Amino acid sequence: xGNGIWRISRxxxxxxxxxxxVGALAVILILFGKAQSSLFDRARTDVIDWMRPALVAxxxxxxxxxxxxxxxxxIFWVYQENLKLKEDNARLKQWRNTAQVLTERLQxxxxxxxxxxxxxxxxxxxxxxxxxxxxxxxxxxxxxGKANGVKPGxxxxxxxxxxxxxxxxxxxxxxxxxxxxxxxxxxxxxxPNTDQAIMGGDNSPMPVIETLAHGVQLKADSQVVTSGDxxxxxxxxxxxxxxxxxxxxxxxxxxxxxxxxxxQIVDYKxxxxxxxxxxxxxxxxxxxxxxxxxxxxxxTQQQQVAPLPPPVFKPPAAVTPQKTPGQAAPQPGSxxxxxxx
Amino acid sequence: MERLxxxxxxxxxxxxxxxxFGMLGVIITNLPFSVLGSWIPSPMYALMPIYxxxxxxxxxxxxxxxxxxxxxxxxxxxxxxxxxxxAFVATYAxxxxxxxxxxxxxxxGAILGFATAxxxxxxVHYVIFSLYxxxxxxxxxxxxxxxxxxxxxxxxxxxLAYMHRRFVGPLRREF
Numbered sequence: 279x280g281n282g283i284w285r286i287s288r289x290x291x292x293x294x295x296x297x298x299x300v301g302a303l304a305v306i307l308i309l310f311g312k313a314q315s316s317l318f319d320r321a322r323t324d325v326i327d328w329m330r331p332a333l334v335a336x337x338x339x340x341x342x343x344x345x346x347x348x349x350x351x352x353i354f355w356v357y358q359e360n361l362k363l364k365e366d367n368a369r370l371k372q373w374r375n376t377a378q379v380l381t382e383r384l385q386x387x388x389x390x391x392x393x394x395x396x397x398x399x400x401x402x403x404x405x406x407x408x409x410x411x412x413x414x415x416x417x418x419x420x421x422x423g424k425a426n427g428v429k430p431g432x433x434x435x436x437x438x439x440x441x442x443x444x445x446x447x448x449x450x451x452x453x454x455x456x457x458x459x460x461x462x463x464x465x466x467x468x469x470p471n472t473d474q475a476i477m478g479g480d481n482s483p484m485p486v487i488e489t490l491a492h493g494v495q496l497k498a499d500s501q502v503v504t505s506g507d508x509x510x511x512x513x514x515x516x517x518x519x520x521x522x523x524x525x526x527x528x529x530x531x532x533x534x535x536x537x538x539x540x541x542q543i544v545d546y547k548x549x550x551x552x553x554x555x556x557x558x559x560x561x562x563x564x565x566x567x568x569x570x571x572x573x574x575x576x577x578t579q580q581q582q583v584a585p586l587p588p589p590v591f592k593p594p595a596a597v598t599p600q601k602t603p604g605q606a607a608p609q610p611g612s613x614x615x616x617x618x619x
Numbered sequence: 620m621e622r623l624x625x626x627x628x629x630x631x632x633x634x635x636x637x638x639x640f641g642m643l644g645v646i647i648t649n650l651p652f653s654v655l656g657s658w659i660p661s662p663m664y665a666l667m668p669i670y671x672x673x674x675x676x677x678x679x680x681x682x683x684x685x686x687x688x689x690x691x692x693x694x695x696x697x698x699x700x701x702x703x704x705x706a707f708v709a710t711y712a713x714x715x716x717x718x719x720x721x722x723x724x725x726x727x728g729a730i731l732g733f734a735t736a737x738x739x740x741x742x743v744h745y746v747i748f749s750l751y752x753x754x755x756x757x758x759x760x761x762x763x764x765x766x767x768x769x770x771x772x773x774x775x776x777x778x779l780a781y782m783h784r785r786f787v788g789p790l791r792r793e794f
Contacts, residue, residue: 296681296683297682297708297711297712297715299682300685300686300704301682301709301712303704304686304689304704304705304708306701307701308699308702308751309701310701322697333646333650336646336647340647340650407651408651408695409649409651410661410695410696410697410698411660411661412661412698412760412764413660413741413744413745413756413757413759413760413763414698414748414760415696415698417697419651419695419697446697460756480757481757481760
């Protein structure tokens with residue numbers, strides 16, 4: 279048993295061949311993955327679907343441990359936390375009343391304007407069973423997939439705001455690219471002026487505002503929401519607030535990607551808009567007390583007027599200019615012909 | 620103390636234990652819990668069993684296993700295929716080349732030895748990813764990953780050494 283020394287296999291000579299082989303395999307895998315990424319993605323989703331029970335099983339003790347470890351620190355801050363929560367609660371109640379009043383007012387305005395209502399969004403609640411937080415990659419694995427109606431491109435949010443977008447779906451799992459990931463680009467709108475911009479991740483906790491219109495100055499704490507451009511994401515999902523960072527602007531996200539455990543996947547499909555039909559009484563002519571114009575009878579195919587033939591230039595025959603020596607006849611299009619001097 | 624491998628009449632369990640720990644490291648790295656918050660990347664737990672058993676039992680942790688652990692890391696983390704696999708194989712090659720030097724280290728030296736292996740893995744990963752994306756990637760994340768992995772090797776190696784002593788063997792008593 280323990281003899282106090284390293285017992286190392288001296289199989290270096292034998293190990294060199296497999297090392298070269300697996301090195302070559304790794305390079306081939308990289309090149310193949312670059313060329314056929316969809317094939318590898320399919321394999322990836324199948325493997326994760328297969329591994330899902332293992333991920334869920336590993337998650338349970340880790341979650342308990344994480345909760346236990348987190349609660350140790352909280353014991354020392356219970357009193358202060360309680361006071362802060364009471365203060366927040368009182369303030370939030372005021373905001374709730376304000377929000378209710380504004381919502382009712384908005385509904386009245388929409389009714390008056392016959393505005394097209396926002397499309398109803400359905401959501402799927404999913405659990406986070408995996409999270410990759412690597413130097414060049416920040417993704418999540420959710421335990422909901424095609425079987426639950428999840429599709430690539432859908433927005434993922436927690437109770438505070440948007441977290442990311444689904445980019446790969448398996449049968450029972452899906453992958454989410456987080457807003458802070460290097461590959462994330464989301465069209466956003468910055469309130470109150472609804473400045474349009476693109477928000478891109480750079481693997482830091484706060485994504486960067488990119489592609490902002492020239493000369494636009496943003497204010498700190500301005501709210502950032504999805505703009506809905508491209509018809510991929512619904513408009514108005516809260517994302518975060520603006521934080522100036524030197525010459526650039528960053529977005530402090532509302533959602534905490536590291537603590538989110540249960541998330542919502544927003545199912546957004548552009549449906550054809552059918553505005554409410556206009557009643558006769560609402561027409562301006564009727565409102566002014568005038569009789570509405572009778573509708574024109576529809577012309578049949580035979581009654582339709584044939585299109586006019588193109589105009590043909592005919593030179594005037596009545597007046598013949600007298601030719602003088604040294605004067606040429608006016609050419610079509612010349613100033614003498616058109617009268618322009 | 621009798622090893623579990625010998626209880627089974629073969630070395631099946633003992634042979635699979637290093638790979639099992641490598642795969643477990645891959646899963647733990649990608650679990651949705653972070654003690655250190657989002658500003659520190661997850662440590663490369665999978666590299667720890669590769670390094671440890673590549674030194675003490677390279678017959679159990681072969682380059683093929685290192686490659687497969689890397690592929691599993693790529694699959695679960697969502698990175699482009701082959702990048703972690705190549706990084707782990709390159710690290711394995713570095714450890715294999717300097718095995719005598721690494722194996723002779725103890726105490727703080729052993730931690731520094733692992734830090735060197737981690738530096739190789741992070742550097743190779745950085746270079747391959749930059750080539751893959753054809754752009755110079757920010758280096759801060761890799762530095763943080765290197766630091767946190769090197770530090771967390773200290774508690775993890777205690778568990779690995781215990782498992783090695785208990786089930787796999789042989790044992791290095793001085794560690």
